[in-house]
Amino acid sequence: MTEASKNFPKVLTPPSLDAGESAGAEEETLSPHDREKFIEQALANYESALIGYASTILYDLDRARDVVQDTFIRLCEQDLSKLRGGLKPWLYTVCRNRALDIHRRDKRSQPLDDMQWKNVAGPDLQPDEQVDQHERMAELMGYLNRLTANQREVIILKFQQGLSYQDIQKVTDLSTSNIGFLIHTGLKRLREFLPDDLRA
Amino acid sequence: MKLHPEDPRITAYVLGELGPDDAAAVEQAVAEDPELQIELGKTVAARQFLTSKLTLPGDTLLPRQRENIRRRARHTRGKTRFISLVGTAEALKPWLIPAAAAAVLSVATFILTRVPENKPAPIVTNPPAGITAPAPVAPARVTKPNPPAPTPDLPVLSAHGSIAAAEFPTLDLPVFFGKSNLASISKSIINEQHLPAQNTVRLEEVLNQFSLRLNGTAAIARGAPVWHPDDRDGEVSPPVATLTTEMIGCPWKPSATLLLISIRGNDSSDSDVKITFHANVQNVVRYRLLGFTPGEGRIPGISLTHLPAKSITTLALEIEPSQPGSELGSLEWSTANKAAPSISLVHKKDAEPSDDARFAALVCTFAQWLAGEQAGIIDADIVSALAREIASTTLPADRADFLNLIDRSLHL
Numbered sequence: 001m002t003e004a005s006k007n008f009p010k011v012l013t014p015p016s017l018d019a020g021e022s023a024g025a026e027e028e029t030l031s032p033h034d035r036e037k038f039i040e041q042a043l044a045n046y047e048s049a050l051i052g053y054a055s056t057i058l059y060d061l062d063r064a065r066d067v068v069q070d071t072f073i074r075l076c077e078q079d080l081s082k083l084r085g086g087l088k089p090w091l092y093t094v095c096r097n098r099a100l101d102i103h104r105r106d107k108r109s110q111p112l113d114d115m116q117w118k119n120v121a122g123p124d125l126q127p128d129e130q131v132d133q134h135e136r137m138a139e140l141m142g143y144l145n146r147l148t149a150n151q152r153e154v155i156i157l158k159f160q161q162g163l164s165y166q167d168i169q170k171v172t173d174l175s176t177s178n179i180g181f182l183i184h185t186g187l188k189r190l191r192e193f194l195p196d197d198l199r200a
Numbered sequence: 201m202k203l204h205p206e207d208p209r210i211t212a213y214v215l216g217e218l219g220p221d222d223a224a225a226v227e228q229a230v231a232e233d234p235e236l237q238i239e240l241g242k243t244v245a246a247r248q249f250l251t252s253k254l255t256l257p258g259d260t261l262l263p264r265q266r267e268n269i270r271r272r273a274r275h276t277r278g279k280t281r282f283i284s285l286v287g288t289a290e291a292l293k294p295w296l297i298p299a300a301a302a303a304v305l306s307v308a309t310f311i312l313t314r315v316p317e318n319k320p321a322p323i324v325t326n327p328p329a330g331i332t333a334p335a336p337v338a339p340a341r342v343t344k345p346n347p348p349a350p351t352p353d354l355p356v357l358s359a360h361g362s363i364a365a366a367e368f369p370t371l372d373l374p375v376f377f378g379k380s381n382l383a384s385i386s387k388s389i390i391n392e393q394h395l396p397a398q399n400t401v402r403l404e405e406v407l408n409q410f411s412l413r414l415n416g417t418a419a420i421a422r423g424a425p426v427w428h429p430d431d432r433d434g435e436v437s438p439p440v441a442t443l444t445t446e447m448i449g450c451p452w453k454p455s456a457t458l459l460l461i462s463i464r465g466n467d468s469s470d471s472d473v474k475i476t477f478h479a480n481v482q483n484v485v486r487y488r489l490l491g492f493t494p495g496e497g498r499i500p501g502i503s504l505t506h507l508p509a510k511s512i513t514t515l516a517l518e519i520e521p522s523q524p525g526s527e528l529g530s531l532e533w534s535t536a537n538k539a540a541p542s543i544s545l546v547h548k549k550d551a552e553p554s555d556d557a558r559f560a561a562l563v564c565t566f567a568q569w570l571a572g573e574q575a576g577i578i579d580a581d582i583v584s585a586l587a588r589e590i591a592s593t594t595l596p597a598d599r600a601d602f603l604n605l606i607d608r609s610l611h612l
Contacts, residue, residue, distance in 0.1 A: 039273040043266065048258035059258060069265040070454040077585035078274040102455045105520055140253050158215065159247070160254035165217045177208075180217065182210035187246045189293050193251075 022165045030080060040077055042087060047072075056141070056156050057099040058106075067102065071095045089170035092163065096171055126156050143190060151186035160167055203229040205239040214243045275589065327597050362486035362520065365479035369529075371489060372473045373515055374404075375463050375507045381405035382602075385570065389609050396570060403491030403567035404515070407560060410598060412514050414462045415554035416446035421473070421533070421540030440471050440535040441507060445543055447528075448553040450588055451561050452568070452578045456520045457528065457547045465511040473507045475533040477517060483526040490516040490564050516564050521547070555590075559599060562586045566606055580610050 030038070050071060054064035071094045083090050144152050153172065163194070165176045173194045203210065203226065213226040214219050230236045261269075363371065381402040389397035422439045442464040450456035465471055479487055507513070519528050531543040551560075565586055569578045587606045593602070 020264055027340060035276075036270070039269065043261075043269065047261055051259045051261070055259070065259075065261055065265060066454075069268060072269040072456075075273050076269065076276050077588075078581075097452060101453070105455065106522065124495060136253065155250065156254065159250040165212070165215075179210045180212045183215070184206075184211040187243060187250075190250075191242060198294050 054099045067098045089167045092171045147186050151182045151198050154182045295307040298600045363486040365481045365484040371477045376472050379408045382409040398572040401571040406567045407563050412556040414444045414446035418444040419541040421535040441473050446557045448557050459517040463513045465507040471507045472536050478529045480529040480589040485520045487519045487524050
């Protein structure tokens with residue numbers, strides 16, 4: 001067999017499965033109905049979070065949606081028994097690689113003002129509240145963009161997406177000690193240039 | 201433990217990333233040091249700030265996107281019953297086993313009784329002619345574990361990289377080439393039980409081993425009208441050549457589009473056909489003609505314009521658009537120097553690909569995998585997943601043989 005592609009998670013010693021994310025003991029014992037249920041559950045659990053994550057790379061909600069669609073289509077083609085290392089890091093890895101692939105090819109980098117943060121505030125907020133949240137989000141992303149690419153990425157994965165250091169390692173291929181250092185130095189840097197009303 | 205305020209373990213402690221022993225040590229160090237307590241407080245505040253501000257409300261997929269995923273889940277579910285790949289323990293339906301044995305026997309017989317038509321050309325120093333765009337810089341190649349040594353009497357191949365559309369917006373396409381490569385690949389895999397040397401794989405020949413009918417836009421070039429005594433209504437214009445296209449999502453690079461082109465010759469006479477791909481530089485970043493990796497010399501049997509009678513040629517281009525759903529360009533072509541209707545290339549992402557197009561995509565993926573191309577992107581998982589999609593009880597024999605070949609290769 002060929003060695004695993006860099007675009008896909010390397011097969012690591014599987015940690016204990018997250019509750020509810022087991023695909024069954026082996027692919028052969030997962031009935032077609034259960035397989036579809038598994039995909040549906042994965043969609044429900046991770047669809048929005050992955051779109052949010054892809055948006056931080058692509059600055060474009062429509063493209064982020066396309067990337068997330070591609071990610072779940074890849075999931076449908078997977079031997080689910082191989083996801084014992086965790087569905088979550090697998091999804092983030094594939095999503096990240098797809099988004100970076102598009103981002104690298106697209107030489108245009110949209111300034112923050114052009115970010116298409118559609119429905120950023122959700123359907124329940126009033127229009128003025130949506131504008132307010134949009135502005136605050138744009139302001140924060142502006143500060144994050146002043147960090148290094150690695151600092152920015154691990155901070156987003158940790159604080160926005162809630163991944164552990166170990167999951168971030170699987171997604172980014174950085175060591176956990178490196179991740180800890182990046183988050184630590186990134187937070188310090190943010191504290192230096194965040195406005196007084198936002199600083200501790 | 202003595203901690204410095206710059207120590208990343210303070211942040212790790214606040215984020216709950218330390219084991220119990222390390223966490224206890226940090227707690228004790230902080231309790232004994234006011235400076236550390238200040239630092240800890242700032243880190244806690246930063247965590248609370250980022251956690252509250254970085255939370256995005258739930259953007260969701262569009263209904264059609266969700267339906268695409270569900271459809272793929274159902275499709276994969278249905279197809280996995282028929283052919284087991286990558287060592288899964290699915291039992292084959294009873295009739296598939298003798299059918300597979302018959303397929304192996306027929307391939308072996310084919311190999312033993314046929315001699316490859318094209319011998320590889322010796323290395324010459326002249327650069328290859330014909331393809332107008334210069335060969336791009338070859339990307340780094342990643343070798344598979346224990347690959348067979350390159351066959352020494354074949355020219356060294358240079359992998360095609362992508363062509364920047366802004367620099368080279370047009371590409372003349374070859375209209376005819378050989379088909380014998382699949383036989384030699386089969387011989388390596390089935391008879392000799394090893395993968396073929398990467399420089400012996402010719403994607404364009406493997407693709408053309410199969411008769412493919414594409415389901416997209418078509419154009420017909422007709423010859424000069426001729427009078428026929430049976431035609432009471434007027435003159436008859438026989439078709440000189442037919443050009444058909446279909447575009448599907450590129451399976452190894454979802455952001456790209458795979459353009460398949462089929463050229464069908466006249467039933468009774470050879471034709472002179474010239475086809476040029478014109479990229480829309482506003483919407484296309486790069487493109488790549490799959491296969492046709494020239495060595496240091498010419499590959500015999502490739503013709504840019506001479507299309508033999510009754511021939512069918514299939515080409516594949518990988519196109520990287522700058523935005524989805526856009527017009528990617530056009531195919532301009534002519535027969536006997538007479539312009540034929542051009543074909544505008546607009547990829548409709550929601551269009552369901554034909555079975556032949558999906559099979560062509562599998563062929564392209566498998567051939568690139570064998571050739572070691574796109575080594576960071578195409579792997580055994582992608583090949584087997586695509587093959588599982590194609591697998592069916594209603595496949596023609598040659599395609600069933602091909603799936604069997606893939607299965608064998610994945611086990612080597």
